[in-house]
Amino acid sequence: MGRGKVELKRIENPTNRQVTFSKRRNGLLKKAFELSILCDAEVALLIFSPTGKAYQFSSHEMDKTIRRYRNEVGLYQPNNEGVRSMEVWRNEIDELKRTIDNLEATHRHIAGEDLAMLGMKELKQLERQLRIGVERVRSKKRRIISEHINMMKRRQRQMQEENTQLQKKVKLHELEEVGNVNSSSTILGLNACDSFQRFVEQDGAEH
Numbered sequence: 491m492g493r494g495k496v497e498l499k500r501i502e503n504p505t506n507r508q509v510t511f512s513k514r515r516n517g518l519l520k521k522a523f524e525l526s527i528l529c530d531a532e533v534a535l536l537i538f539s540p541t542g543k544a545y546q547f548s549s550h551e552m553d554k555t556i557r558r559y560r561n562e563v564g565l566y567q568p569n570n571e572g573v574r575s576m577e578v579w580r581n582e583i584d585e586l587k588r589t590i591d592n593l594e595a596t597h598r599h600i601a602g603e604d605l606a607m608l609g610m611k612e613l614k615q616l617e618r619q620l621r622i623g624v625e626r627v628r629s630k631k632r633r634i635i636s637e638h639i640n641m642m643k644r645r646q647r648q649m650q651e652e653n654t655q656l657q658k659k660v661k662l663h664e665l666e667e668v669g670n671v672n673s674s675s676t677i678l679g680l681n682a683c684d685s686f687q688r689f690v691e692q693d694g695a696e697h
Contacts, residue, residue: 504592
């Protein structure tokens, strides 16, 4: 049973589109190489990927083959810098648009949307990416919690040291207060003794 006819239209799924591009690009480069060897043909092939990466094959020097082609078909080299600048900007805009489309499709897939077009291979790849993302989130969460615990421990040690210093100051102040009270009591006792002795001496002199 033969293969069914493939409908030629843009592949919407970015992963499938990239796989198809890689396979067909390699096949096209192989065919160009075989044509140049088997038929002794001068072949030049240029391919630009959707992301703008260039692939090429040339049986001879690429520049010479391109110049020969331009001469054969009567093309001229444009000298208008403005036209070239517009072409460059247009190509860059198209490339950015394709990149944005791919990123938006990937974002929707990660969010669990537009999964109907994905096959088993793409779903497994998406599952692996999500698993890696979840592990990174968990790792970041564990690191933040660990840093917070370490900060709290440092704060606890600091508060304990401050409390110890405060207790030492309180005890020192209490000792100073007790010393002052004892000194006052001693002075009062000595003054009382002196007064009593003078009273006794005065009373004996009168008699």
